[in-house]
Amino acid sequence: GAGVSQTPSNKVTEKGKYVELRCDPISGHTALYWYRQSLGQGPEFLIYFQGTGAADDSGLPNDRFFAVRPEGSVSTLKIQRTERGDSAVYLCASSSGGPNAEAFFGQGTRLTVV
C-alpha cells in the first residue's frame, strides 16, 4: 500500500481478554516500530524490528506484551490478559532504516479496555 496501515482502528475489549493489533508497513521498509501513546504524553517506545528480528524490545512493559514480524513485513502486537491501564493509542511506524531515515506512521489503533 501507499502508507502504513494499522488494523483495527478502534478496539474495545474486556479486561482479561487477549488482543492482536496489526501493522502493515510501507513495502520495502526494513525497520518497524511500535509505540504507545497515552493522553498528554508523547509516543512511548515499545519495540523495534529490523527485518524479522526484534532489535530492541526494551520498551515492552511486561511479559503480557509480545510482538512478531515473521516475514519481515507485517507485524502483530499481542497483548495477553489485558488491563485497563493498557488503554492507549498504539502507533506503528516504518522506515527504510538508519538514523537519518524518517519514519512513516500509521493512523494508530485506539485500544480501550473496559
Added chain:
Amino acid sequence: ILNVEQSPQSLHVQEGDSTNFTCSFPSSNFYALHWYRWETAKSPEALFVMTLNGDEKKKGRISATLNTKEGYSYLYIKGSQPEDSATYLCAFNDYKLSFGAGTTVTVRA
C-alpha cells in the same frame, strides 16, 4: 531510556504571531534529531531530519535549528496560521526514535 524533553508543553499563539519552542536531548553519541508534526485525528508526519551541528532546515513558514554540542533544537513558526495548530514532536534517533512529550500549539484566529 533516552531523556528527550520538550518545552513548553503547550502554547497559544495569536494568528500572525511568530513562536518557537525547544527540544533538548543527550549531546553524546548523536546520530539524528527528527521533528514530527501531529495533527488531531491524523498520523505524525515528518517535518525535518537533522544530522549536523549548526544545521538549519526550513519548510515554508516552519524552520528548525540544531546544536548537537549542547543538545538542543529549536522549532520556529513564522506568522502562525490556524492550520499550524498541532502537536510538534521531536525525536532523538540513535537507531530507534525516542520521542519527547511534544509541544501542543494552538493558533487563535
